[in-house]
Amino acid sequence: MEENSKKQAKSGDLLISEPFLQDENFVRSVVLLCENNSNGAFGLVLNKLSILKLGELIEELSFMECDVYVGGPVEQNTLHYIYYGEQMLDGSINLGNGLWWGGDFKQLEAKLINQEVDLDSIRFFIGYSGWSEGQLEGEIEDNTWIVSAYDNSENLLFASADELWKLILKNMGGEYQFMANYPIDPRLN
Template sequence: MSNDNHISPKPGNLLISEPFLQDENFVRSVVLICENNENGSFGLVLNKLSILKLNEIIDDVEPLNCDVYVGGPVEQNTLHFIYCGEQLFESSIQLGNDIWWGGNFDELLSLLKLGKIKENTIRFFIGYSGWAQGQLNDELEEKTWIVCNTLDSDSVFFSSPEELWRIILKNMGGEYKQMANYPIDPRLN
């Protein structure tokens, strides 16, 4: 895995929160950048599980007991999804070799109900993480985030949320491998 904090993240890059970040929305978080342009940035926190299940948010999906993650503190009345594998919907945006963002939600639910998509290959998110124009670059200059430009669907979809931050850092190697073992409270280091 490689890293470059000197460039603006691209869709499909991961933002790894620095080890001692105290913002409750982003402590030990891994954010998947879905969009980053002159208007700002949009991402989804990959490792913050909510207390909700999909069938508690949407009517008529009773057989679907999918986990729902907190994508971020912005507009938590919205629902987003990513999936891995082959492209399922023409409107999906490719973020990595086999990771896709969005698409036809009704069609997705139908495919899930019919068992044509495995629940572990999809992630649902309430809310998102957003940055105004220039805000993310300012946070990068302040070293709030570590940018990882290698997106691995196995880590994203099949690692436990509690371990994802540590796994990504370890896979980046070097000084990041050491950071993976830092305590949350620097006084304990």
């Protein structure tokens, strides 16, 4: 993964929270940036598992025990999804490197019912992370986020939620390898 925190974050980039960020919504989080434009930014926290299963949210999919993640603190009554591989849904947005965001939900629902989806290559989220115009750039400037281009060489985005933050930093090498081992609260070290 290439680190590019001096550049503007773009769709498909990862935002990795700095080691000592105390915001409960983003502690040790990895956010996939899905959109960043003059109106603001939209992303999904990749490593915050919710207590819900997909079948509890969508009546037609009540048989599904698929995990659902907390995409962020905004509009937690909305469902979002990303998937990896070839485009399988009309309207999906290509984030690069075989990663897709959203798309026709009725199509997805039918594919899930017919067991035509590899559940290891899709992730569902309630809510999202949002930034108003210029807000994300300010947070990056304040070193709240480490920006890294997602290159898919290790397909880490679908790794264990518990280890994702650490794995991505280690994979970035250099000073980031050391950050991966920082304690959450350095006073306890």
